[in-house]
Amino acid sequence: MSQSAGQNPETVDGPTQEEFVAWVQEFLSGLESVDRASNRHWCPQWWAHTEAVDRLAALHTQWLVATEENSMSSWWVDHFDRHATVLFSPHGPFGECGTHHVDKGARRTLAAEQPPAGWSW
Numbered sequence: 001m002s003q004s005a006g007q008n009p010e011t012v013d014g015p016t017q018e019e020f021v022a023w024v025q026e027f028l029s030g031l032e033s034v035d036r037a038s039n040r041h042w043c044p045q046w047w048a049h050t051e052a053v054d055r056l057a058a059l060h061t062q063w064l065v066a067t068e069e070n071s072m073s074s075w076w077v078d079h080f081d082r083h084a085t086v087l088f089s090p091h092g093p094f095g096e097c098g099t100h101h102v103d104k105g106a107r108r109t110l111a112a113e114q115p116p117a118g119w120s121w
């Protein structure tokens with residue numbers, strides 16, 4: 001790999017938020033394996049679930065790589081299937097999200113309290 005200071009056309013910028021959202025919508029439109037009948041959960045307001053956003057962003061990044069490398073089968077098995085196990089699980093980010101979020105602030109993240117005075121590790 002050259003460290004040329006000139007323009008490097010092989011440098012791939014990360015996807016923009018717009019591209020990411022478009023990918024999620026496009027990808028979901030073809031997804032048939034996630035429904036309540038199979039006890040797999042989803043939320044239309046996926047963007048309100050921080051863990052889901054991180055996982056989907058990671059999937060998108062790898063999807064771009066797999067498209068470039070023509071390795072989509074591995075993407076499905078090694079990336080999608082493994083994230084899907086957590087992502088759509090009853091215990092995953094969407095598991096207890098049955099209805100639409102009333103406001104954008106609705107999140108179900110883990111709380112982390114300050115350790116008590118005198119605590120050390």
Ligand SMILES: [Zn+2]
Binds near residue numbers: 044099
């Ligand atoms: Zn939700």
